[in-house]
Amino acid sequence: MTHKIHKTSDCTEVWECLQTQHKSLHASIVFRPGDIIIRFSAKEILTQPNYLSLQIDRDRHIVLEPDFLQFTNHSCEPNIYFDPKAMEIIALNPIQKQEELTFFYPSTEWIMNRGFACLCGSSQCLKKIQGVAQINPNILYKYRLSEHIKELLAS
């Protein structure tokens, strides 16, 4: 076994790679598109983003509660969406047991304080992940984006 598995809710678990200590969030049950995977809340509200914060409207960023949601990795082909209005994580696609749950970070982030090189492995990979303010809008059409991001794009 190469992963240590931490049970984090009735339907999710965090896998920790024993070699790299890299953590990832996984489904422990099957989900259908539109299912609510988990609800989240704000442990803290920030006026500036940090590496782990989630942007919930034009000028507020939250530290996620429950804590383990910080281990949700980015993918350019995500299977979940963080809905910052409803404060729910929604399945975008059919999700199998054990599948990693991934989120398209720019769907909520206008500015990222640290961009990064993406290694998600998708054929659609954007390679460099940044806030939406720095991404070519033409490649965003296929993603579900939060309302505040759509408003900022239109303004």
Ligand SMILES: [Zn+2]
């Ligand atoms: Zn990618």
